[in-house]
Amino acid sequence: MKPPLKVPVNLSSGHYDIWIQPGLRERAGAVVSGLTHSKKLGIVTDDQVAPRHLEPVRKSLAAAGIETVVAIVPAGEQHKNIETLGQIYDALLGAKIERSTPVIALGGGVIGDMTGFVAATLLRGVPFIQMPTTLLAMVDASVGGKTGVNHPTGKNLIGAFHQPIAVLIDPEVLRTLPERELRGGLAECIKHEIIRDAEGFDRLEKEIGKALALDVDYLADLVAHNVAIKARVVEADPFEEGERAHLNFGHTFGHAIESVSRYEYSHGESVALGMIAATRAANDLKMLDNSSRDRIEKLIGQAGLPIGGMKLDPQPVFSAMYFDKKVKAGKLRFVLPDRIGHVVIRDDLPERTIFEALRSLVA
Ligand SMILES: NC(=O)c1ccc[n+]([C@@H]2O[C@H](COP(=O)([O-])OP(=O)(O)OC[C@H]3O[C@@H](n4cnc5c(N)ncnc54)[C@H](O)[C@@H]3O)[C@@H](O)[C@H]2O)c1
Ligand SMILES: [Zn+2]
Numbered sequence: 001m002k003p004p005l006k007v008p009v010n011l012s013s014g015h016y017d018i019w020i021q022p023g024l025r026e027r028a029g030a031v032v033s034g035l036t037h038s039k040k041l042g043i044v045t046d047d048q049v050a051p052r053h054l055e056p057v058r059k060s061l062a063a064a065g066i067e068t069v070v071a072i073v074p075a076g077e078q079h080k081n082i083e084t085l086g087q088i089y090d091a092l093l094g095a096k097i098e099r100s101t102p103v104i105a106l107g108g109g110v111i112g113d114m115t116g117f118v119a120a121t122l123l124r125g126v127p128f129i130q131m132p133t134t135l136l137a138m139v140d141a142s143v144g145g146k147t148g149v150n151h152p153t154g155k156n157l158i159g160a161f162h163q164p165i166a167v168l169i170d171p172e173v174l175r176t177l178p179e180r181e182l183r184g185g186l187a188e189c190i191k192h193e194i195i196r197d198a199e200g201f202d203r204l205e206k207e208i209g210k211a212l213a214l215d216v217d218y219l220a221d222l223v224a225h226n227v228a229i230k231a232r233v234v235e236a237d238p239f240e241e242g243e244r245a246h247l248n249f250g251h252t253f254g255h256a257i258e259s260v261s262r263y264e265y266s267h268g269e270s271v272a273l274g275m276i277a278a279t280r281a282a283n284d285l286k287m288l289d290n291s292s293r294d295r296i297e298k299l300i301g302q303a304g305l306p307i308g309g310m311k312l313d314p315q316p317v318f319s320a321m322y323f324d325k326k327v328k329a330g331k332l333r334f335v336l337p338d339r340i341g342h343v344v345i346r347d348d349l350p351e352r353t354i355f356e357a358l359r360s361l362v363a
Contacts, residue, residue: 001021001023002021002217003021004019004020004021004024005019005020005021005220005221005224006018006019006020007020007224007227007228007231008231009143009163009231009234009235010235011145011163011234011235011238012238013163013238014163016163016164016165016166016167017166017167018142018143018166018167018169018224018227018231019031019166019167019168019169020169020171020220020223020224020227021169021170021220022170022171022172022216022217022220023170023172024168024169024170025053025056025057025060025131025168025170025172025173026056026059026060027060028056028057028060028061028131028168029060029061029062029063029064029066030060030064031166031168032061032064032066032102032104032129032166032168033064033065033066035102035127035129035165035166036100036102036127036165037100038066038098038100038101038102039065039066039067040066040067040068040069040095040097040098040101041061041066041067041068041069041101041102041103041104042068042069042070042071042091042092042095042097042101042102042103042104042126043057043058043068043069043070043071043103043104043106044070044071044073044088044103044104044105044106044107044111044114044115044118045070045071045072045073045105045106045107045111046072046073046074046075046076046079046107046108046110046111047072047073047074047075048075049075049106049107049108049111049133050070050072050106052173052176053106053133053173053176054070054072054106057104057106057131058070069091069092069095069097070091071087071088071091071092073087073088073111073114075107075110076110077110077150077263079110080110080113080114080149080150081149081150081151082149082151082158084114084149085114085117085118085149088114088115088118089118089122092118092122093122097122097123097126098123098126099123099124099125099126100126100127101126101127102126102127102128102129102165103115103118103119103122103126103127103128103129104129104130104131105128105129105130105131105132106131106133107131107132107133107134107137108132108133108134108136108137108141108181109132109134109136109137109140109141109142111137112130112132112137112141112142112147113141113146113147113148113149113156113159114147114148114149115128115130115147116128116130116145116146116147116148116160116162116164117147117148117149117158117159117160117162119147119162120147120160120161120162121160125162127165128162128163128164128165129164129165129166129167129168130142130164130166130167130168131167131168131169131170132167132169133173133174133177134174134177134181134184134185135174135177135181135182135184135185135186135188135189135219135223136181136184136185136188136267136268138169138171138185138223138226138227139185139188139189139192139222139223139226139227139230140185140188140226140230142164142167142169142227143167143227143230143231143234144230144234145161145162145163145164145234145238146159146161147159147160147161147162148160161238161239167227169223169227171216171219171220171223172216174214174216174219175214175216179304180266180268181266181268182211182212182214183212183268183269183303183304183305184266184267184268184269185268186208186211186212186268186303186304186305187250187267187268187269187271187272187275187300187303187305188226188268188271189204189211189222189226190204190272190275190296190299190300190303191247191249191250191271191275192226192229192230193229193340193341194249194275194296194337194340194341194343195229195246195247195249195335195337195341195342195343196229196232196233196246196341196342197225197229197341198339198340198341198342199341200225200229200341201295201299201340201341204222204299205295205298205299205302208299208302208303209302212303212304230247233246233247245333245335245345246335246343246345248335249275249278249335249336249337249343250271250272250274250275250277250278250335251271251274251335252274252278252321252332252333252334252335253273253274253275253277253278253317253321253357253358254267254270254271254272254273254274254275255270255274255320255321256317256318256320256321257270257273257274257310257312257317258270259320260312260316260317260320261311261312264311265306268305269305269306272300272303272305272306272307273306273307273310273361275296275300276296276297276300276307276308276360276361277357277358277360277361278334278335278336278337278357279293279296279297279336279337280293280356280357280360281334281336281349281353281354281356281357282336282337282338284353284356284357285336285349285353287336287337287338287344288336288337288338288339289339292337292339292340295340296337296340308360308361308362308363309361309362309363310361310362312362314355314358314359314361314362317358318354318355318358321354331347331348332347332349332354333345333346333347334346334347334349334354
């Protein structure tokens with residue numbers, strides 16, 4: 001067995017490691033014992049993940065002498081709300097957890113965001129450990145400390161920053177993940193390469209087939225590389241005041257597509273189309289050469305993500321963008337690539353360029 005890959009994250013609020021290793025869920029007890037003296041631990045998970053992945057984690061914690069209190073909530077974004085938080089608080093407080101009792105999030109980004117918020121607020125803050133089980137949660141949601149839930153008036157409107165004491169990633173759990181979810185996670189991986197790493201982009205072009213074939217050793221490397229990219233961006237800008245905006249590449253267009261489609265396009269699919277639109281806009285403005293544009297489009301297509309054929313009228317998508325929370329002083333801000341591995345922020349795009357980029361997605 002290869003030793004775990006470890007990606008350190010250093011923030012002014014503290015240091016923690018992201019551990020990545022195939023089979024790590026069965027060694028969770030040993031890792032967690034090195035992080036806490038608590039003999040009790042809360043686990044929050046959902047009803048899709050629990051039957052597939054809870055038992056090995058509990059067993060390994062039990063073998064390390066750690067008793068677990070489990071809260072299982074219904075799966076899905078529609079349950080990412082304060083009602084579900086209430087269920088989690090009830091379960092954990094009912095089991096008399098203490099200030100020093102860590103809480104593990106075992107699940108996708110929905111479970112990670114909710115559990116992080118619970119950990120930030122329960123008894124004014126308990127230690128938080130992430131065990132992300134979707135590719136998106138591994139490479140994106142589990143890094144950065146953003147936690148929270150949705151409100152009927154909008155997504156992620158209630159929340160807090162709360163950093164974990166560790167993130168434990170076992171790529172083997174991706175074997176049970178629906179393929180559409182895997183492709184959605186790849187959209188964020190492609191995003192990371194485009195904004196930060198030309199060599200990583202080259203490698204992904206050659207090896208994306210291994211990710212789709214669920215080669216767990218390859219996935220371990222891919223996840224480690226991606227969390228490192230996100231961690232470096234977050235370290236440089238922990239409270240989203242500057243360069244962290246680069247992570248929104250594809251998301252200004254993408255959020256509008258997601259919402260106008262009423263979530264028919266998943267987040268990953270919307271971001272894929274959004275990255276295509278932003279890439280075409282950059283090319284249209286002569287910021288990005290044709291060959292880089294073509295490579296970006298090809299890689300997104302190879303991931304099985306949409307690169308055209310959008311079944312939405314561009315006009316409402318265009319209007320929806322102006323309601324995006326990232327609008328600053330009435331101007332839309334776009335993250336555009338000027339070469340593979342590098343992006344710039346622009347708030348002076350002609351409306352015609354934006355509209356044409358959207359219209360091109362319909363073809
Ligand atoms: N905090 C952040 O920085 C951040 C960043 C990006 C996204 N997010 C949030 O993440 C959420 C999306 O996360 P997601 O895409 O992981 O969705 P998700 O948590 O809803 O998981 C998707 C589905 O897959 C199931 N699932 C999870 N792991 C599985 C596995 N290994 N096998 C089988 N099924 C499995 C889940 O039960 C769920 O039904 C959104 O709420 C978004 O706001 C947060
Ligand atoms: Zn995203």
